[in-house]
Amino acid sequence: MKRRNFLKSTSAAVVTSTILPISTMAKNSSSVSTKKTKVAIVGTGSRGSQTWGKSLLAGFSKWVEVVGLCDINYKRVEYAKEFMGATNAKTYEAKDFDLMIKETQPDYVIVTTTDSFHVDYTVRAMELGVDAISEKPIATEVEQCQRILDTEYKTGRKVTVGFNMRFGNEAAEMKKILDSGELGRILSVDFQEYLDLNHGASYFRRWHGKNKYSGSLLVHKASHHFDLVNWLIDADPVEVQAMGKVAFYGSNNSFRGKNCRSCAFTDKCNFYWDITKSERMKDLYVKCEDVDGYFRDGCVWDNEIDSYDTSTTQVTYDNGTFLTYSQNTNLPYEGQYISFTGEKGRMDVRLYNRQPWEVKDPIEIRISKDTETTKIYTLNNSKGEHGGADDRVKALIFNPEVKDELNQRAGSRAGVLSSLIGIAARQSIETGKKVMIADLIHFPTTWEG
Numbered sequence: 502m503k504r505r506n507f508l509k510s511t512s513a514a515v516v517t518s519t520i521l522p523i524s525t526m527a528k529n530s531s532s533v534s535t536k537k538t539k540v541a542i543v544g545t546g547s548r549g550s551q552t553w554g555k556s557l558l559a560g561f562s563k564w565v566e567v568v569g570l571c572d573i574n575y576k577r578v579e580y581a582k583e584f585m586g587a588t589n590a591k592t593y594e595a596k597d598f599d600l601m602i603k604e605t606q607p608d609y610v611i612v613t614t615t616d617s618f619h620v621d622y623t624v625r626a627m628e629l630g631v632d633a634i635s636e637k638p639i640a641t642e643v644e645q646c647q648r649i650l651d652t653e654y655k656t657g658r659k660v661t662v663g664f665n666m667r668f669g670n671e672a673a674e675m676k677k678i679l680d681s682g683e684l685g686r687i688l689s690v691d692f693q694e695y696l697d698l699n700h701g702a703s704y705f706r707r708w709h710g711k712n713k714y715s716g717s718l719l720v721h722k723a724s725h726h727f728d729l730v731n732w733l734i735d736a737d738p739v740e741v742q743a744m745g746k747v748a749f750y751g752s753n754n755s756f757r758g759k760n761c762r763s764c765a766f767t768d769k770c771n772f773y774w775d776i777t778k779s780e781r782m783k784d785l786y787v788k789c790e791d792v793d794g795y796f797r798d799g800c801v802w803d804n805e806i807d808s809y810d811t812s813t814t815q816v817t818y819d820n821g822t823f824l825t826y827s828q829n830t831n832l833p834y835e836g837q838y839i840s841f842t843g844e845k846g847r848m849d850v851r852l853y854n855r856q857p858w859e860v861k862d863p864i865e866i867r868i869s870k871d872t873e874t875t876k877i878y879t880l881n882n883s884k885g886e887h888g889g890a891d892d893r894v895k896a897l898i899f900n901p902e903v904k905d906e907l908n909q910r911a912g913s914r915a916g917v918l919s920s921l922i923g924i925a926a927r928q929s930i931e932t933g934k935k936v937m938i939a940d941l942i943h944f945p946t947t948w949e950g
């Protein structure tokens with residue numbers, strides 16, 4: 502993978518904490534082919550207990566065993582173990598994370614906590630001699646990005662980032678077309694991300710609506726999309742400018758409550774949601790809320806919501822490509838519209854994720870070479886979570902026979918660059934100024950992330 506000179510500079514901050522190589526076993530592909538890879542999961546909420554928990558055990562137990570489960574909420578970690586079934590994993594509270602590593606000796610720590618805490622476990626796992634698999638975003642703040650790079654450099658451990666969006670059928674198709682060169686040099690990319698009133702609102706009911714936990718949807722959600730573009734056009738972001746506001750949710754309403762169950766306005770609120778109708782939601786969140794006070798059915802009109810629901814971001818890349826990215830969260834339908842304008846043609850990709858009208862296939866691709874020649878075709882999603890993407894991420898990590906032909910496995914460098922675009926966009930919104938990525942981060946000189 503290429504390394505861009507402008508981002509190469511001496512590592513500014515070197516981590517000073519003690520390195521305790523509890524697990525010193527080499528984690529190369531030959532070691533996973535002879536015995537099961539042991540994983541410990543920290544953050545046993547929805548993603549941790551399902552995608553990296555129950556589904557991992559269901560589809561990958563030939564290669565993987567879950568040895569430890571850890572969460573800040575002791576009730577949730579016990580429920581997660583029961584929900585996952587088929588595991589003898591030991592359970593731990595967050596304060597005993599080091600003990601879990603010592604007792605269970607995992608090959609990987611899978612980090613699926615609330616976004617802003619990813620860094621703590623990713624860094625600590627590496628300090629304890631263990632590689633980390635972090636859900637996206639790898640980090641929500643500049644300082645966190647630097648800590649991860651520096652720790653990886655110092656410890657020689659590795660971080661993998663769970664960018665499942667690289668693994669959808671449309672992503673692979675776009676990558677192959679762009680890499681073939683048939684569109685020539687890519688001059689600009691237009692990326693519209695739109696969430697419907699159900700999915701969009703769900704972010705503002707949860708911790709995702711507060712920047713201190715999610716880094717804003719420009720980091721939490723858009724890091725997926727920024728990574729996708731970085732990977733597809735194989736270029737590094739140089740400068741970022743953005744506009745954004747909380748234009749629809751948050752304080753944009755005359756009434757509000759603490760959460761839906763205790764609200765006085767259920768009759769007139771379009772976003773009233775009865776969490777008790779779902780057994781899974783009750784077990785995972787409602788029955789655990791006395792421990793941490795977290796309400797999964799929080800109010801979308803909470804005055805403290807500061808994650809922008811409406812934004813537009815411009816990125817300039819080191820190869821000269823421009824990206825225009827927009828994010829909206831209150832549409833009647835959901836999907837993405839991604840266009841690549843090249844010297845020799847244009848590719849338009851539309852994803853019809855959830856529409857009130859019938860759609861034959863959810864992925865539509867149009868390639869136009871000149872004013873007379875246009876080709877349009879559709880693709881379907883594969884079976885499984887996120888159109889089959891989640892299983893492909895896991896297969897690439899855990900099944901030694903799966904090869905990384907499209908360079909889909911993402912490391913810390915990809916994780917950091919995608920988070921930094923979102924963080925820079927946030928800074929640009931706050932200051933009204935353009936932000937240079939190179940001013941935010943120092944990549945260690947001889948390091949390969």
Ligand SMILES: NC(=O)c1ccc[n+]([C@@H]2O[C@H](COP(=O)([O-])OP(=O)(O)OC[C@H]3O[C@@H](n4cnc5c(N)ncnc54)[C@H](O)[C@@H]3O)[C@@H](O)[C@H]2O)c1
Nearest residue numbers: 544545546547548572573574595613614615616618636637
């Ligand atoms: N790649 C994807 O498609 C995808 C999809 C969903 C979620 N995610 C990511 O997965 C992660 C988890 O999301 P989720 O939907 O499961 O959220 P969630 O709220 O259901 O789960 C988060 C869990 O982290 C725990 N936690 C919070 N702070 C902690 C701390 N300091 N130490 C230990 N545990 C802590 C919570 O108790 C909870 O169990 C997020 O980073 C999110 O971005 C990725």
